[in-house]
Amino acid sequence: MPPELNRQNELKKKVLCEPCSGIQRHWRRAPGHAELVQGANRRESRESGHATITAYRCDRCGTVWEYENNKADQHAGWSVVGG
Numbered sequence: 001m002p003p004e005l006n007r008q009n010e011l012k013k014k015v016l017c018e019p020c021s022g023i024q025r026h027w028r029r030a031p032g033h034a035e036l037v038q039g040a041n042r043r044e045s046r047e048s049g050h051a052t053i054t055a056y057r058c059d060r061c062g063t064v065w066e067y068e069n070n071k072a073d074q075h076a077g078w079s080v081v082g083g
């Protein structure tokens with residue numbers, strides 16, 4: 001891994017709490033964690049049809065997550081908003 005990328009990863013780890021940093025991103029049906037508080041749902045169009053996106057906020061570290069539920073995309077899942 002290039003040093004630049006390593007440094008970026010370290011910075012990210014400081015922002016995310018331990019359970020958040022354990023979430024597997026961009027993987028369908030990966031679990032979240034117990035301190036995520038569910039927010040609003042929205043629907044978005046994808047090439048393959050509709051996806052439902054649910055916002056979550058971590059009660060511990062304040063990170064805002066989105067979970068994309070898209071049956072057609074194995075790589076839709078958790079992502080950090082603005083991260």
Ligand SMILES: [Zn+2]
Pocket residue numbers: 016017018019020021058059060061062063
């Ligand atoms: Zn967190």
